[in-house]
Amino acid sequence: MLNLLQIELYKIYKRPRTYIAFAAITAIVLIFQFAFKSDGQSYMNLMLQNVQDNFELDKSKAINGYFMCYIILNTLLVQVPILVALIAGDAISGEANMGTLRLLVTKPFSRTQLIVVKFLASFLFTIILLLWMAILALFVSLLIFGTDDLLIFRVKGEESQILQITQDDVIWRYFAAFGYAAIALTVIASLGILLSVFAENSIGPIVATVCIVLFFTIVSNINVPIIDKNIKPWLFTSYLVGWKGFFYIGVDADGQPIKGSIENWLAIRNSLYILIGHIGLFIGIAIYSFRKKDILS
Amino acid sequence: MKPIIEVSHLCKKFKQFTAVDDVNFTVYKGDVFGFLGENGAGKSTTIRMLLTLIEPTSGNIALFGKNLHKNRKEILSQVGAVIERPDLYKYLTALDNLNLFAKMSGLKLSKNVLLEQLDLVGLADRYDSKVKNFSQGMKQRLGIAVSLVHNPELIILDEPTNGLDPQGIADIRNLILKLSHERGKTILVSSHLLSEIEIIANRMLIMHKGKKIVEGEVNSLLDPSKTIVKIETANIQHTFDLLSNSIWSEDIKISDEQILLKIAKKDVPFLSRFLIEHHVDVYLIQPLHSLENYFLNLTKSTTNVESFTN
Amino acid sequence: MRKKTTYILSLFIIVQQFTHAQNINILVANTKSKIEQVKDYTALGKMKTNVAFLKLPIANVKVYFKNPNKFKLKSEKGVSFVPKGSMNINLNSIFTENNFTIIDAGSEKIDNIPVRVAKLLPNDDNNDLVLTTLYIDPVRLLILKSKTTTKESGTYELKMNYNKYATYSLPDKILFSFNTKDYKLPKGITFDFDDGTTNSSTPKTEKYKKGEIEILFSNYEINKGISDDIFK
Numbered sequence A: 001m002l003n004l005l006q007i008e009l010y011k012i013y014k015r016p017r018t019y020i021a022f023a024a025i026t027a028i029v030l031i032f033q034f035a036f037k038s039d040g041q042s043y044m045n046l047m048l049q050n051v052q053d054n055f056e057l058d059k060s061k062a063i064n065g066y067f068m069c070y071i072i073l074n075t076l077l078v079q080v081p082i083l084v085a086l087i088a089g090d091a092i093s094g095e096a097n098m099g100t101l102r103l104l105v106t107k108p109f110s111r112t113q114l115i116v117v118k119f120l121a122s123f124l125f126t127i128i129l130l131l132w133m134a135i136l137a138l139f140v141s142l143l144i145f146g147t148d149d150l151l152i153f154r155v156k157g158e159e160s161q162i163l164q165i166t167q168d169d170v171i172w173r174y175f176a177a178f179g180y181a182a183i184a185l186t187v188i189a190s191l192g193i194l195l196s197v198f199a200e201n202s203i204g205p206i207v208a209t210v211c212i213v214l215f216f217t218i219v220s221n222i223n224v225p226i227i228d229k230n231i232k233p234w235l236f237t238s239y240l241v242g243w244k245g246f247f248y249i250g251v252d253a254d255g256q257p258i259k260g261s262i263e264n265w266l267a268i269r270n271s272l273y274i275l276i277g278h279i280g281l282f283i284g285i286a287i288y289s290f291r292k293k294d295i296l297s
Numbered sequence B: 001m002k003p004i005i006e007v008s009h010l011c012k013k014f015k016q017f018t019a020v021d022d023v024n025f026t027v028y029k030g031d032v033f034g035f036l037g038e039n040g041a042g043k044s045t046t047i048r049m050l051l052t053l054i055e056p057t058s059g060n061i062a063l064f065g066k067n068l069h070k071n072r073k074e075i076l077s078q079v080g081a082v083i084e085r086p087d088l089y090k091y092l093t094a095l096d097n098l099n100l101f102a103k104m105s106g107l108k109l110s111k112n113v114l115l116e117q118l119d120l121v122g123l124a125d126r127y128d129s130k131v132k133n134f135s136q137g138m139k140q141r142l143g144i145a146v147s148l149v150h151n152p153e154l155i156i157l158d159e160p161t162n163g164l165d166p167q168g169i170a171d172i173r174n175l176i177l178k179l180s181h182e183r184g185k186t187i188l189v190s191s192h193l194l195s196e197i198e199i200i201a202n203r204m205l206i207m208h209k210g211k212k213i214v215e216g217e218v219n220s221l222l223d224p225s226k227t228i229v230k231i232e233t234a235n236i237q238h239t240f241d242l243l244s245n246s247i248w249s250e251d252i253k254i255s256d257e258q259i260l261l262k263i264a265k266k267d268v269p270f271l272s273r274f275l276i277e278h279h280v281d282v283y284l285i286q287p288l289h290s291l292e293n294y295f296l297n298l299t300k301s302t303t304n305v306e307s308f309t310n
Numbered sequence C: 001m002r003k004k005t006t007y008i009l010s011l012f013i014i015v016q017q018f019t020h021a022q023n024i025n026i027l028v029a030n031t032k033s034k035i036e037q038v039k040d041y042t043a044l045g046k047m048k049t050n051v052a053f054l055k056l057p058i059a060n061v062k063v064y065f066k067n068p069n070k071f072k073l074k075s076e077k078g079v080s081f082v083p084k085g086s087m088n089i090n091l092n093s094i095f096t097e098n099n100f101t102i103i104d105a106g107s108e109k110i111d112n113i114p115v116r117v118a119k120l121l122p123n124d125d126n127n128d129l130v131l132t133t134l135y136i137d138p139v140r141l142l143i144l145k146s147k148t149t150t151k152e153s154g155t156y157e158l159k160m161n162y163n164k165y166a167t168y169s170l171p172d173k174i175l176f177s178f179n180t181k182d183y184k185l186p187k188g189i190t191f192d193f194d195d196g197t198t199n200s201s202t203p204k205t206e207k208y209k210k211g212e213i214e215i216l217f218s219n220y221e222i223n224k225g226i227s228d229d230i231f232k
Helices: A002-014 A016-048 A065-088 A093-098 A101-105 A111-145 A171-197 A203-220 A225-230 A236-247 A265-292 B043-050 B072-076 B094-104 B111-120 B136-148 B166-183 B194-200 B236-244 B265-277 B291-301 C002-022 C024-036 C091-096
Strands: A055-057 A150-156 A159-165 B003-014 B017-028 B032-036 B058-063 B079-083 B154-158 B186-191 B203-208 B211-217 B226-233 B252-255 B258-264 B282-287 C040-050 C059-066 C070-075 C081-083 C100-110 C113-122 C129-137 C142-150 C154-161 C173-181 C208-222
Touching: A002 A111, A002 B094, A016 A065, A016 A111, A065 A111, A065 A150, A065 A171, A065 A203, A065 A236, A093 A101, A093 A171, A101 A111, A101 B079, A111 A171, A111 A265, A150 A236, A171 A203, A171 A236, A171 A265, A203 A236, A236 A265, B003 B043, B017 B043, B017 B186, B017 B203, B032 B043, B032 B166, B032 B194, B043 B058, B043 B079, B043 B154, B043 B186, B079 B136, B094 B111, B094 B136, B111 B136, B136 B154, B136 B166, B166 B186, B166 B194, B186 B194, B211 B252, B226 B236, B226 B265, B236 B252, B236 B258, B258 B265, B265 B282, C024 C100, C024 C113, C024 C129, C024 C142, C040 C070, C059 C208, C070 C081, C100 C129, C113 C142
Parallel strands: B017 B211, B032 B186, B032 B203, B079 B154, B154 B186
Antiparallel strands: A055 C081, A150 A159, B003 B017, B003 B058, B203 B211, B226 B258, B226 B282, B252 B258, C040 C059, C040 C208, C059 C070, C100 C113, C113 C129, C129 C142, C142 C154, C154 C173, C173 C208
């Protein structure tokens, strides 16, 4: 099994396609850093809105490495599912398309093992992609922009809030957030693998995965109460942004942030359960379908 | 002789379409077993069932005397296969591909061993080239090298000469003979060309429209002193029963609205007399001269058979 | 006899003080001159912000003052939201304008301390300041509370508690109240995580809401001289 996983990782490592994801992330992060280095103030003005009527804020301090990482993750984690789909949606269908699937399936291991290995390989790919993101978006940002307190601009229901997290309370939140994001993206990977079982070219499942994610995301962002209540909880995409929960710092009765706290850990935990449930469901269906499938490619 | 492949009552239905219909055959150790039939005859579907790519609708397959379904892993570790186009990882080199599939079989082979394998198929000098730069013939040979890398007992080659130039065909043919004679491998090779099977196989099976037509020693099937006679009568089932209980019972087949009978050429007049003496209303008695003729006849009349596996 | 003299004397002083205090102009002037004995100071402060939409930790700040009206509030470390026009939280700046009409608005009690109420009206119509109301403890000559109405920033209120540095008219604690506008980010800009606990029941009728800033001061350094560079 480990042997098979090595082989899968070797294949991913050797494929030119793999590096598209890394190149895309690098480009996006660098563009962000350049843009904020040259004109982060206007973004701050947009986020602060009329707060500046009452308060002054040292914006150059507010635009620090931690803040940059949050902004980059906020945008990037919407795009990264596409990059994960690029690898996962190809897992089985790509082999079918190349004609190697029929060879793989005649090797002395079970189809279940093959799916599990494909899944683990996609999972590791996702982790490595996130590590790369962490290096660029967090550590490189910290090098360029320095460390300071993190301001979180948040819309909570009808309210908007600005949360301040002191700099000694930030880094663990990023580790937790990256961990969460890994699980969220693994849901995408599982969906990609599931769809790739049914196709004989890799474009179909990749596009289908991306379309499903986009469609669900759009629906869950319509912001109409009837959808928020009845449909949104059923869409796994609603939980993809749950990593932000780690940055919603808990506050005391006075409205003072409590260092080291999270406002709603239960919501995050439940989201994680739901996401892990989806991974299990998608991979389960993928294994079931693939075991029954006649390989005609 | 030890049977390596035993297939009994094998059926595969794709929705309404019956691709393989009650096929039985046995391949023995050391055989080069020719699997002959037109495109769409059911060869590929049968081969894919032997390799667990397709689940049979019914019937039994045993390899090495064991049930395939129950002993899948153990059996497949002793089988090497090239199925139709021998597609490999295009973005990897010949050596990397070979190494990858060796690892999949749990083998860690040294570069020298792998190069030896490539040398067997004449690709040692191209070990470092990416497969995407290979010709069809080279890919085919690399595919065979991949199928051999774990030193399997049984090698299954599905249309290995398809799309190759005459030199490529000759190379593959020599390779198969070498594997059989020098290494004692059991080989099942499918083709739609009788001429090919005739040269390399010692036993053969002809399939047509999903059904087995004939199975046996190539030498005796292609014996020029024997002929296949096609018979059409008013009551085909009655005629079949009659012949089955007579001296003609040895090599008799009933299919569609006809009976096929293999007899010595000189016996054809006796057959006519026998039928008439038994008051059979004969529409047609037609000697097909040889198996080759018979096969050609078959393929000519079935050029429009749908292909479902490729 | 001696007892009686003491009694009369003290009564005289009280009456004297009362009549003295009657004149609000003199009370304001005396309070002002008490304040003005501080030429400059620095102090450390712990600033707590109570604004509904701001969830900020207590900030360590340092304040600098140099007369007549240089004032600066700096956060010691970290990002901090400093109330705009932080001049407003410095009493010493209240009297920078000399051109006032002072109106006596009677007496009141703040935390059980009797105070005199003085309304300061700027004579210059173009001044942003509309009205400042001072609540002065006539005994200690300390301003306990001030209320300022401006044209631009509305009304804000300042409450002071004195202790150690009462002799310099420097408070140990101030509470600055002001009106804030509602903060509203456009939906969809942040792609926030909806954990299902949003309370849409909170009424959003008033456009303005109260905000409060509380600063506890310590470590005053008074009249030690400060470089002007700090205020740049």
